[in-house]
Amino acid sequence: MTHDHDLVLRPTEAQISTALNPPPGRTGGDLVVETLAGLGATTVFGLPGQHALGMFDALRRSSLRYVGLRVENNAGFAADAYGRVTGEAAPLLLSTGPGALTSLAALQEAAAASAPVLAISSQVPTAGLGGGRHGYLHELPDQSASFRGVVKSVHTVRTQSQIPSAIAEAWRSALTAPHGPVWVEIPQDVLLSETPLPVVTAMDATPGDLLPRPELTAVAAGLLSRAARPAIIAGGGVVRADASGKLKALAEKLDAPVVTTFGGKGAFPWEHPLSLRSWLEDRHTTDFLEDADVLLVVGSGLGELSSNYHTFRPRGRVIQIEADLGKLESNHPALGIHADARLALQALLETVEDRDDESAPHRVRDLLAKVADRIAAQELTLEQDVLAAVRRALPTGSPSFWDMTILAYWAWSAFDPRGTNTMHSAQGAGGLGYGFPAALGAAAADPTRPVLAVSGDGGALYSIAELATARQYDLPVTWLIVDDGGYGILREYMTDAFGQATATELTRPDYVALAESFGVPGVRTTPETLEADLSKALASPGPSVVVLPAVLRMFAPTHLS
Secondary structure: OOOHHHOOOOOOHHHHHHHHOOOOOOEHHHHHHHHHHHHOOOEEEEOOOHHHHHHHHHHOOOOOEEEEOOOHHHHHHHHHHHHHHHOOOEEEEEOOOHHHHOOHHHHHHHHHHOOOEEEEEEEOOHHHOOOOOOOOOOOOOOOOHHHHOOOOOEEEOOOHHHHHHHHHHHHHHHHOOOOOOEEEEEEHHHHHOEOOOOOOOOOOOOOOOOOOOHHHHHHHHHHHHHOOOEEEEEOHHHHHOOOHHHHHHHHHHHOOOEEEOOOOOOOOOOOOOOEEEOOOOOHHHHHHHHOOOEEEEEOOOOOOHHHOOOOOOOOOEEEEEEOOHHHOOOOOOOEEEEOOHHHHHHHHHHHOOOOOOOHHHHHHHHHHHHHHHHHHOOOOHHHHHHHHHHHHHOOOOOOEEEOOOHHHHHHHHHOOOOOOOOEEEOOOOOOOOOHHHHHHHHHHHOOOOOEEEEEEHHHHHHHOOHHHHHHHHOOOEEEEEEEOOEOHHHHHHHHHHHOOOOOOEOOOOOHHHHHHHOOOOEEEOOOOOHHHHHHHHHHOOOOEEEEEEOOOOOOOOOOOO
């Protein structure tokens, strides 16, 4: 009898000849780029450094496209966005010590947002591993220790023969649900030494499926079929699993209203009769969800932002489908189903019974009307007009990337993404500087459509060096910078809490002149001319900057009362 695991693909005579006579002049760095190409990578991001030069020299001999940014953290944000929009593991090449550590904030965002980033860093020479304290440049007692609490998995290479398997294992880890960043480090001498090993060809690192347990989906289907007032919360796991179509079919079968989390924007059609949209920071929405007798939570851990700052108290039965085991029932008791969202939703679709609830669309309309009335009573016309102008200017299907800024906080709740996997922000970890470099990563993935980045003036200064990257690669990113003179949301928080703000006011450059000094067209706009100026910039080839001087306010929170 022959078993599947006994079958070995026989190499061809040409492959044997190539293996026995590898091209001369190859190093450990070549094994890195050959493995990446064999796994299916086409684009890598990063920044060179002394210990990593073996990898970067090998790029010259490979078919991989390199997109180099000016700061390692920004390179990490670009790789994060590339991974989000393509669903592929995005390679990020870094150097040792300061270069590696500078990427930590980006990797935290990738971890929080489940973005598949494959970070490959150099290390000090092998003799320095294990805290030998030889005094090498960039030496740390244990570099990988800085990353273990951030990434999904850490892989340290000590010999050239370990490189292909370590990278393949990391690749599989990054793409196993839930997706996330992983870390590989390779000593400088291993990267630089000439290698006798054959050229790496196709590698198989296909992740396994995370299937739901059938007895759990059977119980969930029974609860949903018999529910009087079911509702659904759709999180980022639905978007990452490409499960929005199955979610829509299930919601329609159950007549269940759907609200999307900020990370799940686009998981459900905005204008659908069952769409509660994304007003999670609103007590009316919180009350509606608390009133559900069966609440299906798909691809969300119901964290701080998704639970109206932990004021959400469900009264009915909760069913939670989550690929991240650590998030399962982490905030609320539930029927926990550890599974990929797409596979679990398919199982429910095959087993739930049709419900006919003519009241559901009426209840949705009533809720949205209450939310609209609450916002209208706060005299926030400027903010709503600015967000509407951005929506009209951005072509349907074009992705947008939002930094931590007041307009983005409005967009979390009030922006129609008009498509699945088109709107992304840094709300996972909440760090500044995400929007513009992330947009560059998305544009590198698909340069045929314009990409929008939105930042405040404070966050823009984190990423300003990447104007050079945008120009160098001629990436079609339009960067909207809302200039309110400082850290606007912190100014608002401190004024509300303490009566005045401290350390929030900033001296800023002339962003238009600064953009033009990089060879990037810039324009200063107004709320009245924003739509026209933004539309023109998005329709123009290459990068551009639009600066809007405006002081925006947030709508009043509802969780404090």
